[in-house]
Amino acid sequence: MKKTLVLFTIFCLCISCNSKESTKKKKIEAKPKALLESINRGNELYVDMCINCHLADGKGVAKIFPPLDNSDYLKKNRKESIKAIKYGMSGEITVNGEKYNSQMLPLGLSDDEVADVMNYILNSWSNKNEEMITVKEVEKAIQ
Numbered sequence: 120m121k122k123t124l125v126l127f128t129i130f131c132l133c134i135s136c137n138s139k140e141s142t143k144k145k146k147i148e149a150k151p152k153a154l155l156e157s158i159n160r161g162n163e164l165y166v167d168m169c170i171n172c173h174l175a176d177g178k179g180v181a182k183i184f185p186p187l188d189n190s191d192y193l194k195k196n197r198k199e200s201i202k203a204i205k206y207g208m209s210g211e212i213t214v215n216g217e218k219y220n221s222q223m224l225p226l227g228l229s230d231d232e233v234a235d236v237m238n239y240i241l242n243s244w245s246n247k248n249e250e251m252i253t254v255k256e257v258e259k260a261i262q
């Protein structure tokens with residue numbers, strides 16, 4: 120009888136250890152999964168709405184359409200880039216030492232679509248971004 124009780128206790132301990140282990144793993148995976156899903160949705164938006172000008176390799180067209188791949192403008196001006204995608208952009212900007220003075224019309228994206236396409240361009244080609252763009256950040260940036 121005692122032996123059964125000891126075995127039962129060990130069994131319960133194992134279960135509780137295992138379940139703790141799996142919740143830990145889930146927590147670590149949660150963030151990148153949300154980011155990956157956002158990037159995937161952003162990829163589709165990019166192909167539909169941005170690729171014509173900024174091109175599949177994100178390098179744009181010199182002096183006409185600025186690059187997004189390795190763009191110092193995009194890296195340094197997160198807020199302005201969010202605004203540009205939401206409301207369009209015009210006037211002179213300098214991207215990687217090259218001047219652009221053209222116009223990007225508003226693309227009609229919702230706030231969560233802006234977040235998705237930002238997550239896509241910030242994590243594509245040679246771009247890497249640790250901090251995921253959330254809908255909240257978009258809402259704040261476009262106020």
Ligand code: HEC
Pocket residue numbers: 164165168169170171172173183184185186187190192193200203204208209210211212214219220221222223224226236237240
């Ligand atoms: C019709 C062409 C066109 C389309 C389509 C377009 N853009 Fe642009 N984009 C431009 C031009 C031109 C500029 C520079 C505007 C200026 O000179 O002020 C620009 C600027 C930008 C910038 C800031 C500058 C930089 O290189 O970092 C970002 C970010 C950007 N576009 C992202 C996007 C995204 C994302 C999409 C799709 C959702 C998109 N654009 C669709 C033409 C376009």
